[in-house]
Structure formats: structure tokens, C-alpha cells
Amino acid sequence: MNSQSPSPKRQKFSHGNNANGMDQSEKLYQHRCSLPIYTARSKLMRELRKNTSSIVIGETGSGKTTQIPQYLLEAGVCKGGMIACTQPRRVAAISIANRVSSEMGVNIGEKVGYCVRFDDTTSPETKIKYMTDGMLLREAILDPKLLRYSFIILDEAHERTVHTDVLFGVVKKAQKIRAGNDHKSLKIVVMSATMDVDHFSQYFNNAPVLYLQGRQHPIKLLYSHEAQSDYLFAALVAIFQIHQKYPAEEDMLVFLTGQEEIESMVRSIKEVAMDLPSDCPELVVTPMYAALPPHQQLKVFQPAPSGKRKIILSTNIAETSVTVPGIKHVIDTGKVKAKSYQPGSGLDMLKVQWVSQAQAWQRTGRAGREDSGSCWRLYTENEFARLPANTVPEIQRCNLANVVLQLLALNIRDVLNFDFMDPPSKESLRSALDQLKLLGALNKENNKQLTSIGRQMSVFPLEPRLSRVILASAHHGCLEEILTIVSLLSVESIQHSPHNKREAAFAAWRKFVSSEGDHVTLLTIYRAYRGVKGNKDWCFDNFVHQRNMRHAIEIRTQLRGLCVKANLPLVSCGQDTTPVRKCLVQGLFMNSAELQRDGSYITLDRKQTVSIHPSSCLFQCKPAYVLYNELVQTTKCYMRNVCVIDPEWLYDVAPEYFRQRVSRTR
Known part of the structure; x- marks a missing residue:
């Protein structure tokens, strides 16, 4: 902190005692009373009432995540609004919400609920809402002031995921807009077991730092x-x-x-x-x-x-x-x-x-x-x-295309100067803007404004290139196939090859392999899986990961629901998968490569030497032009999830982009 900033106020809270219970409700009550945070309750509530923003450092086991939302609700300080408690991970949001609903003696979805990607248990009577930070960020797109909430608790703040860092700035801005209106004011509580408290305090306008003792054993x-x-x-x-x-x-x-x-x-x-x-x-x-x-x-x-x-x-x-x-x-x-x-x-x-x-x-x-x-x-x-x-x-080590898309969807125009706690490089932000412009998400005359396509892309909880592919599929008549492929790309591999059965696995997969590439091969496996209704023995015999396949189907169901809301026509292209590959070009054209005389590939974007990954069904093939989902660096720079394309398709999608990059074949 600089010398002109006042030091944050620091308060130390005391330790609680253990207690035993009887029946289940009594045990839960006794457990709550035994938590270290319990004896600090009155002091803590006094500080949280008084301060616009607070930093709470609670040692592991102090009870901060489960108890503070309950204390706020019981103290009646929420003025009719909800209490949101964000978590970086869905499993935490779900398990904590279930715990708190048990402690309060209510069913999940009543006074206490959770909202995670593709699963919302909340209802009109919900007062405490545990949610992933990504879900609160999505709510902010529709309501930048976050008017449904009186308190927003940003938990596990030290994890510094991309969504968490963006949420810091979004919540801080909402608080500023609502300042001065006592009835509609927004209070922020930032919590963690450990973090750079001065850095966080300074970012949140010199918020006081409140320390909770834990019950850490040796x-x-x-x-x-x-x-x-x-x-x-x-x-x-x-x-x-x-x-x-x-x-x-x-x-x-x-x-x-x-x-x-x-x-x-x-x-x-x-x-x-x-x-x-x-x-x-x-x-x-x-x-x-x-x-x-x-x-x-x-x-x-x-x-x-x-x-x-x-x-x-x-x-x-x-x-x-x-x-x-x-x-x-x-x-x-x-x-x-x-x-x-x-x-x-x-x-x-x-x-x-x-x-x-x-x-x-x-x-x-x-x-x-x-x-x-x-x-x-x-x-x-x-x-x-x-x-x-x-x-x-x-946020300082990832592709920022989705971050920038979300910020623009929030009507935050000057993304280069957004109030990040630790700003990413300007190069990364400009690269993200360029990528979105090429995808048609940004207005050509005004890079600070989303097009109608950009608005539609921001609805999907996906990387922008895949969102663009989904939107394009509606026009190519293959939305059902694209939903399947995108869902399979959103989970860990559905194919598994045990070390001692690699040859058997490759032999089993051979019947699914498509000469058109990995995307169509995945589609073929999915169709076969649905054909046998997910039979466990079939999965075992064909080295298909049943658990990952089920997860992909869950994601597909949710994405399909979003498409229905967006009025996209749910059509299938049947057995002709050429529309599928054309559609993939719409979102992934920047990920294209051309075969060279020596058998290697050169990316058309940055002229980088790459190879097809050994796991690809095209590993032994040499198609002239390919599309890939991602580059990974191991012993070489490899393309993963590769698809055969026609260079003419690249020109059709982005003629200006490729004019300087491809020697057009006739």
C-alpha cells in the first residue's frame, strides 16, 4: 500500500469450544456452536454491518463459508435481497449448500439453494444462494447492478480463477453504482483462508481486514x-x-x-x-x-x-x-x-x-x-x-477471448482499461479483441460494441470459437451434430486405452474412424453409443469411457436447451457430414494448417511448424489442409482434434483474413 492510503483496520476474533450433540438436528446445532467463528459472531456482524466492503481471513476450519451467510440472514441485515456466496468450483457450491440447508432444517432449493453450470436448485423463496463465480458473472450480463443481492460473498478469493478476477471488478462497479442508496446498497465480503491481504484491501477501497482464528490441529x-x-x-x-x-x-x-x-x-x-x-x-x-x-x-x-x-x-x-x-x-x-x-x-x-x-x-x-x-x-x-x-x-496466463466477450456483454466498453486487480498484458487483451472481431462478434466500425452474433455467442458457457460454431450450424442444417461434437470436446476424452491393452483399443476404434477426421469420428462413436443405449458391456468392449460420455450427454442436453431459447432450428444433416466440417470452419478457421513438402504442417495464421498429434485418427494421413481445436506443446508442437477441410471453405468464411495467408488452389 502507498503511504497516502490509510492502513486497513485489523481485528482478531477468538476461538470457540467443542460440544456434543444428540439427535441429528441437535448435533448440527451443537456443531455450529462449537465452530471457532461462533464466539466471534456479534463482533463480526457489527463489522459487516458497518463496512461497505470487508476482507475476512478465516483459518481452515473456522466455519466462515457455512456460517457467515446464516448469520447475515438471522441478523436481518439483507433488506429483502439475497445473499450470494460464490465458489470457484461447482462441487464446493453444491456440497456447501447441502450442508447449510441441513443446518437450517430446510430442503435444498427453499431458503438455501445453489446455482452451478447446467444445474439451478433455487426458487423464489431462496435467501442464501451458493453459486460458482461464473454463474454470478452470467447474471451480471442481464443485471449489471446485481439488484437481487444485498450481500455478495466472494469466497476462496485467493484461487484467482479468471471468473473470480473479472467478478471482482464487476461487483465493485455494481457497488459503486448502487452507493448512496441505503435501501439498495450492495455490501461485499471477500473471504479466504490465506491471501495477500494488503493487495485485496487496497483494491476494495482499503476495506478492513477481519481475522478469524481457526481450529488447526498440529x-x-x-x-x-x-x-x-x-x-x-x-x-x-x-x-x-x-x-x-x-x-x-x-x-x-x-x-x-x-x-x-x-x-x-x-x-x-x-x-x-x-x-x-x-x-x-x-x-x-x-x-x-x-x-x-x-x-x-x-x-x-x-x-x-x-x-x-x-x-x-x-x-x-x-x-x-x-x-x-x-x-x-x-x-x-x-x-x-x-x-x-x-x-x-x-x-x-x-x-x-x-x-x-x-x-x-x-x-x-x-x-x-x-x-x-x-x-x-x-x-x-x-x-x-x-x-x-x-x-x-x-487471468495473466490464459486466452482472454471469453473474458473480453463477457465484459462487452456487460456493456463494459473500455476492456483495455478495465479495473482488474492484476491486469493482464495489453497484448493479450488486444489479441482477444482481434479474435472476436474475426469471429464476427464485434462491430467493424466500433470494436467496443457487440454485434447481434456477439450477443448470441455470450449466452453460451463456451469458448467463443465453439459458440460461433453452434450459431453457424443453424444455417448449415447440422445443429444436432454440432451440439454432439461440442459436448464431446467439452469433457475429458471419451476414448481410453489402458497401458496393457493399447493395441486392442486401437483395433476396437478402427470401425469408428472417419477419413474426414477426429470430429466426425467422435460423432460416429456417439451415434453408436446411443444406438446401443449406453450399454456398459459395449463401452467396455469398445474402450469407450462411459462416465465421460454420460457427462457429455448432460452438457449436450443443457446446450440444446439454450439453443431452444435462442430459437435456433434443431435440424440434422443425417449421414452427409460435409456441412459439419464447413460449420467447424466458421469458428475455427484461425486454427488451420497447410501440408508442406517435407510432410510437416504450417499454421496459416502464424506460419508455425506443427504436427498431427499421435492420438488423432489422421496421424498416419497427410491431408492438404486441416483444422484443429488446439495446439499442445510436448516434444513437438502438436495439433489435437484434427479435421480435413477444403481451402475454398476458408476463403468463403474469411476472405480478407486468408488473402495473405493461403496460396489458393484451383
Whole structure:
């Protein structure tokens, strides 16, 4: 903070006591009274009433997320408006809403509800609404003043997702517009277990910082003696060291980087467990990652049967967003999968990298929620010391096309100077504007205004290029097929090939392969899956991931509903998939490449050398022109999800764009 700014007010709150309950409602009441936040209630309410904005730092286990909305409602300070509490992740919004509705003795969807992508349980009587930050951002498009809300609680603010960072500026602006009208004023509460409080306080007009003591139990910290070349093998070793040494009721939480790693680890644990001595407790292995369907995500909260140990294998979703009971041991691999976008090359990389020190401490804290625990860090103390102190905000390392589209939909015209807490580079913002202009989302004379197409694109919770493809499909007569393809591209791969059955998997997929590329191949698999009504044995025999397919179908249902609202004609092109490929060009024409004499490809946009990814059905083929969904960098720069196209289609869609980029074939 600069010397001219007053220091934020800081207040320390005291610790509560434990209590026991009797029946379920009594237990819940006693639990609420035992939380550390309980004895601070009156002081906390006094501060929240008094201040326009407040920063609440609550240690893990303090009860801030479940209790503060209830305290506000019980204190009657909401003036008829709702209390919104945002979460970066849908599983957190759902599980917390269910917990709070139980504590209040109401059904979910009555006084307490949640709203996440493709699932809204709220009703006219809802007063406390847990929601993902993306959903509140969508509401702001229709109501920039957010007049339905009296209090907006921005929880887990330290995670700094793209939606969270944009929401900071949007909510701050709504508060400013509503200032001076006591009846319609908006109060903001920013909450986290840990964050750079001065930075947040200064951004929210020197908001006071209120500290809540937690109930963190002692945690034994163990570092690796030497650097690990294979963190997955090291994690497997640590799992069974703990399993054979500690009592069965002490559950484990293991941090991994993604779905593929987690599912591979599930198989490895089950294989090793078969060779354990007969007196070893049984293991219940539960995965936890964002692409998992909600009802399966909620399984992590169920206790293991008596005498069995639960092992949760999770991505960073379990760092702060959710609290899983029973965890005594945390295994931290020190790794996370994070996106980084390079506007100069258009390369959107999703790669495994080291966590920050702040993330490492968040992971450690998961072991001390209910009792003393241990954290096994699979890296050395020196390696920890070299980690960056904080994670770079996602908004500074991602493609901003969707962010800029949402801001323009909010009628925020000057996106280059939007009030971001940590502004992304001007280059990234200009690149996003250029991309939207090429997609037809921006007015040609005025880059600060959305066209009717741009307005329609902003309705879909998708990356702008895919939204544009959906809109184009209505005119090409293939909306049903495009909805299927976009939904399949929105989930983890529906094809899976176990390490020991790769050849069998490729043989099974051969009957689905289309010479037109991966998009049509996905469509063929989907049609076959629907033809057998999702038969489990068929999925097993054809190496199709049934869980991911079901998730894609859920997304497709919701996207179809949005199309109905937008009055888009729900038509099918049947077996002729040429309209599908033409339609893909409408949104993905910037992702096109031309075959070179040496067998490599050059992107038409930035003249970058690329190759077809080995997982593509076109890997052994050499079509003259292709379209791709994304570029990924590993040993080479690869195109993923590749489609064969005619260069004439590129000219039809964007003649000016390609005049300097393609040698037109005749």
C-alpha cells in the first residue's frame, strides 16, 4: 500500500469450544456452536454491518463459508435481497449448500439453494444462494447492478480463477453504482483462508481486514530426503507406507494433476493391494476431479465402511474448495496442471508444473481439520524454498477471448482499461479483441460494441470459437451434430486405452474412424453409443469411457436447451457430414494448417511448424489442409482434434483474413 492510503483496520476474533450433540438436528446445532467463528459472531456482524466492503481471513476450519451467510440472514441485515456466496468450483457450491440447508432444517432449493453450470436448485423463496463465480458473472450480463443481492460473498478469493478476477471488478462497479442508496446498497465480503491481504484491501477501497482464528490441529511435516524423478511412483510408495503403519480409520488425501493420472493411480493401488498381507485393512479408493459427474464427486464425503481406509486421489480441487472429513494424512506431489497462453504464438499450453508455496501450505492444511495429522511432501525442503511464493493469477496466463466477450456483454466498453486487480498484458487483451472481431462478434466500425452474433455467442458457457460454431450450424442444417461434437470436446476424452491393452483399443476404434477426421469420428462413436443405449458391456468392449460420455450427454442436453431459447432450428444433416466440417470452419478457421513438402504442417495464421498429434485418427494421413481445436506443446508442437477441410471453405468464411495467408488452389 502507498503511504497516502490509510492502513486497513485489523481485528482478531477468538476461538470457540467443542460440544456434543444428540439427535441429528441437535448435533448440527451443537456443531455450529462449537465452530471457532461462533464466539466471534456479534463482533463480526457489527463489522459487516458497518463496512461497505470487508476482507475476512478465516483459518481452515473456522466455519466462515457455512456460517457467515446464516448469520447475515438471522441478523436481518439483507433488506429483502439475497445473499450470494460464490465458489470457484461447482462441487464446493453444491456440497456447501447441502450442508447449510441441513443446518437450517430446510430442503435444498427453499431458503438455501445453489446455482452451478447446467444445474439451478433455487426458487423464489431462496435467501442464501451458493453459486460458482461464473454463474454470478452470467447474471451480471442481464443485471449489471446485481439488484437481487444485498450481500455478495466472494469466497476462496485467493484461487484467482479468471471468473473470480473479472467478478471482482464487476461487483465493485455494481457497488459503486448502487452507493448512496441505503435501501439498495450492495455490501461485499471477500473471504479466504490465506491471501495477500494488503493487495485485496487496497483494491476494495482499503476495506478492513477481519481475522478469524481457526481450529488447526498440529501437522507433522515430512519432506523427501532427495529429489524424486518419478513423483507418481513416489506417491504410490508413500500410500502403502502409510497404509501399513497407521490405523485403518485414518484416511488419506493424495494430490495429483489430472483425470488420467488419477485413474492410472486407482488401477495401480488396486493391483498392489492384491498382494498385501491378509491382515491389512481393505482400501476404498475415491477419485476427485472437476470432470467427474457431480453425484460421483460427492462420494468423497461418504465415510468408508468400518475397518476400511479411504484414499482420495484429487486434483487441486481439494486444496481449499471442499473439506473432506476423516483426512489424517496428505500426500503432496508438489505438482499441478496449469494453463498458460502465449498470445504471440496462439499456443494454449496445459502442462504439469510445480505448485506455489501458498498452494503447498493449503494442501498441508487439509490434514489438520479434525485432529492432528501428517503431510508427506514428495520433494525436498530445498525444492520447497525455491517454489514461487504465490500462484500467477489465471487471468495473466490464459486466452482472454471469453473474458473480453463477457465484459462487452456487460456493456463494459473500455476492456483495455478495465479495473482488474492484476491486469493482464495489453497484448493479450488486444489479441482477444482481434479474435472476436474475426469471429464476427464485434462491430467493424466500433470494436467496443457487440454485434447481434456477439450477443448470441455470450449466452453460451463456451469458448467463443465453439459458440460461433453452434450459431453457424443453424444455417448449415447440422445443429444436432454440432451440439454432439461440442459436448464431446467439452469433457475429458471419451476414448481410453489402458497401458496393457493399447493395441486392442486401437483395433476396437478402427470401425469408428472417419477419413474426414477426429470430429466426425467422435460423432460416429456417439451415434453408436446411443444406438446401443449406453450399454456398459459395449463401452467396455469398445474402450469407450462411459462416465465421460454420460457427462457429455448432460452438457449436450443443457446446450440444446439454450439453443431452444435462442430459437435456433434443431435440424440434422443425417449421414452427409460435409456441412459439419464447413460449420467447424466458421469458428475455427484461425486454427488451420497447410501440408508442406517435407510432410510437416504450417499454421496459416502464424506460419508455425506443427504436427498431427499421435492420438488423432489422421496421424498416419497427410491431408492438404486441416483444422484443429488446439495446439499442445510436448516434444513437438502438436495439433489435437484434427479435421480435413477444403481451402475454398476458408476463403468463403474469411476472405480478407486468408488473402495473405493461403496460396489458393484451383
